[in-house]
Amino acid sequence: MRLSQVLRSIIAGSALLLTAACLDDQPGIVGPDAGPQTHGTQHADHAMFVDAARAAWHYADTQYQPETGLINSVHGYKYATMWDIASGLSAMYCANRLGLLSGGEYDRRMSRALKTLAAMRLFEDVAFSKNYSTTTAAIMGRDDRDTQSSERGTGWSATDIGRLLIWLHIIAVKQPQYADEINRIVARMELGQLVADGYLVGADVDAAGNVRRYSEGRLGYEQYAAMGFALWGHSPQRALRLGENTFGIEVLGVPLLADRRGGDYLTSEPFIMAGLEVGWDAEMRAFSGRVLQVQQERFKRTGQMTMVSEDHVPVAPWYFFYYSINHHGQQFVVNAQGSDADLQQPRWISAKAAFAWHALLPGAYTRDAVSAVAAARNAERGWSSGVYEDGRGPTGSENINTAAVILESALYTRSLVPLSR
16 A cells, blocks of 8 residues: 555544634635646746755755764754754655755665664664764764763654654655665664554653653644654554644634643644645645644734744754744744743744745745745855844754755655655
């Protein structure tokens, strides 16, 4: 059975429809000017996307580490989470499919990366740890600011591993010459320990050295990561359901959802990646359309181009931020990774969100968003995470996740089919 058929059957058997109070039966396309804009089976702006992909690939190419096959998470920063490592695989795969990375060199790089994943240490022989060196593949410390190696590791992120599983599956199915190596990589992990009672399970090590396991994932991120586990036969049924732990809210007149467990960041990231990589079912498509719609509504009311996501932004002391439509009942709020404080700055227009939304739900607004982030393109270093809303210019934080999503968007626009299909 094809990968897309497997996932559709899993989701179809488990998804709960959102209540009428949250979503009506209108399509998820946003606004009167939105809709498919194609030339045959291609996006009308495919050539523009490929041009953007060249700059995205420039980042991944110059930050590639030949010793391991891994790619630096941020320019000059030789460390990566499993989410970043998955983005590195994505970038190489998309560059090859777009003709930006030749077959022989691609095989050398992909084979090296897979050999590294087949050998790098796991946390307590269960799953990949949270952070690794891109030059040695050694396990690193607690977070992306801890550059000390760790013999034991600091636990695992089921969310990050979910992204890795999606990309391992795409590559194994689309390029079966790598399937045996990928199957061995996945078999190394005890995925059954990362799924319990229908949810994803993360693990952390506390100050006393004890391992704490917890239900991991919230609205959007939870469903996206769960798709990866489902593709490998470990289906977290409750995590897949968009309506399992949610209640209806309204933001700027647009019906949306929030997670009743709290701690959710309603932002573009998981929805655009699910659409590009695996494909939306009808429920996810309708909700994703409203995630875009509310950003357009903010623009209509304020004149501020809005494309929110999670991104690296070089503002001390956090450097990584979530720009959310809704978080703890606050609208269009910025939060720093590792802090619950609601911040007013930095606010930026996300480059990867602009390209991905224009690929998936193209219209005049998304096209204007792509134009708005043009200054984020750096001839020497690739795409930074975006441009500041206040007009200060590009954020100057080139990174693998921005590069990967722009490359994915370009490949998607070639056929308008999710990359797994």
